[in-house]
Amino acid sequence: MDDIVITGYGIKAPGVLDKFSFLNVLEKGICTQSILKNADPSQSDFVAGIIDESFLEISQRNYQRYPRSVRIAVAAALDACEMSNLNYFEPSRVAVIIGTAAGAILEIEQHSADAFDFKKFPIQGVSIVDTHTLSSSVAEAIGLSGPAFTLTTGCTASLDAVSFGKLLLESGSVDACIVGGSDAPLGQWTIHGFKKIRALSTDSTIESAGIPFSTEHRGFVLAEGAGVITMERRETAIKRNQKIYGKIEKVVSRNEGQKILNFDKTGKHMLKVFQDTVEDTVPSYVNSQALGMDANDQIERFVLKETFGTEVPITSIKGMLGHTFGAMGAMQIISSLLSMEYGFIPPTTKTKGIGFEDIPIVFNTRQQDIESVCITTHGSSGNNAYLLLTHT
Numbered sequence: 001m002d003d004i005v006i007t008g009y010g011i012k013a014p015g016v017l018d019k020f021s022f023l024n025v026l027e028k029g030i031c032t033q034s035i036l037k038n039a040d041p042s043q044s045d046f047v048a049g050i051i052d053e054s055f056l057e058i059s060q061r062n063y064q065r066y067p068r069s070v071r072i073a074v075a076a077a078l079d080a081c082e083m084s085n086l087n088y089f090e091p092s093r094v095a096v097i098i099g100t101a102a103g104a105i106l107e108i109e110q111h112s113a114d115a116f117d118f119k120k121f122p123i124q125g126v127s128i129v130d131t132h133t134l135s136s137s138v139a140e141a142i143g144l145s146g147p148a149f150t151l152t153t154g155c156t157a158s159l160d161a162v163s164f165g166k167l168l169l170e171s172g173s174v175d176a177c178i179v180g181g182s183d184a185p186l187g188q189w190t191i192h193g194f195k196k197i198r199a200l201s202t203d204s205t206i207e208s209a210g211i212p213f214s215t216e217h218r219g220f221v222l223a224e225g226a227g228v229i230t231m232e233r234r235e236t237a238i239k240r241n242q243k244i245y246g247k248i249e250k251v252v253s254r255n256e257g258q259k260i261l262n263f264d265k266t267g268k269h270m271l272k273v274f275q276d277t278v279e280d281t282v283p284s285y286v287n288s289q290a291l292g293m294d295a296n297d298q299i300e301r302f303v304l305k306e307t308f309g310t311e312v313p314i315t316s317i318k319g320m321l322g323h324t325f326g327a328m329g330a331m332q333i334i335s336s337l338l339s340m341e342y343g344f345i346p347p348t349t350k351t352k353g354i355g356f357e358d359i360p361i362v363f364n365t366r367q368q369d370i371e372s373v374c375i376t377t378h379g380s381s382g383n384n385a386y387l388l389l390t391h392t
Contacts (some may be wrong), residue, residue: 002170003233004232005234005237006231007231008082009230010078010228014321018079025321031207031350033210034047035206046201046204047201048186051072069183072225073137076228077180077226097165101183103152108129154325154383155377156383159251181328186222186223207350214292214355217351223321231248245337246336246392247392249390265295267298274376283374286374287332314360314361315362316348340373346365
């Protein structure tokens, strides 16, 4: 069976609009978060990962009526396609698979009062609540007529998209795939929702909010963003002399079968997924899901120690960007591709690792050759998805 490889990528994140701005953030450990003014006057302002650009116009086209999550996905996908010279392929032989958690929650909030007033109801109302607008809009923007799927599996959505795309390529159903995730969740529904379950950081300063691997802090930093990669079979990439950035060795995604708002706090489900993903490989490092929620970060610690002890270093990029829900897995893939190309492990910023002294957290940028990375994601939907990425 031919290898499935990555030949392009695009990213839109807080403080990041392209490959080189992301590389700069990762190598220097720059925190791109800022203070978001809370629309609820009874609540204080909070730390978030905000993209300054509106993307109302992309490639001289007006996207005014499209949800923000769709706009940033289109912008990232166009960059990925340009990098991979995707116009080589027959449009009907390219699949689009984009994941999301919050969908168009911002626009649903914005127009919710208008649902009961026909005159005020927006003409794009149906498209806003139809989450598949995400993938169909990406396909239309690029000019594709192949399969298009939108996955709504929460924070594992973009790794699930990679898994689905890999299957389509291995079966010969398509010749290339555009996969990834996009979320723009900076609205009151999401803010209040995660505050209600005490998952969102309430720290008022950027330096103390959303700190991975620390028992002295609680809660994550909410962020928006999109990450998109293009995948194809190695044989095709070589045939068309296209640069290969990495290989998808394996993706494993499973659900824990838990009740709403619950997850397996023992970590046994995640451990099984992790070990089935890496198998006999000892990765150069783990690009961790750790985001500042104590239970989740403790499980990341448990999984690493049970599998590799202190042999494999671990890092999290969420102290720099925040947590972008369904887009985060794709962003972790792109950060790992840059890590392999330029030879470094990005730092886990903000934290001193208090309470996690027994695992090899990377606190400062470490220059070294990177042969493989294991990427971990899990979310409130009960899904655990891990991916093993290797150098070309």
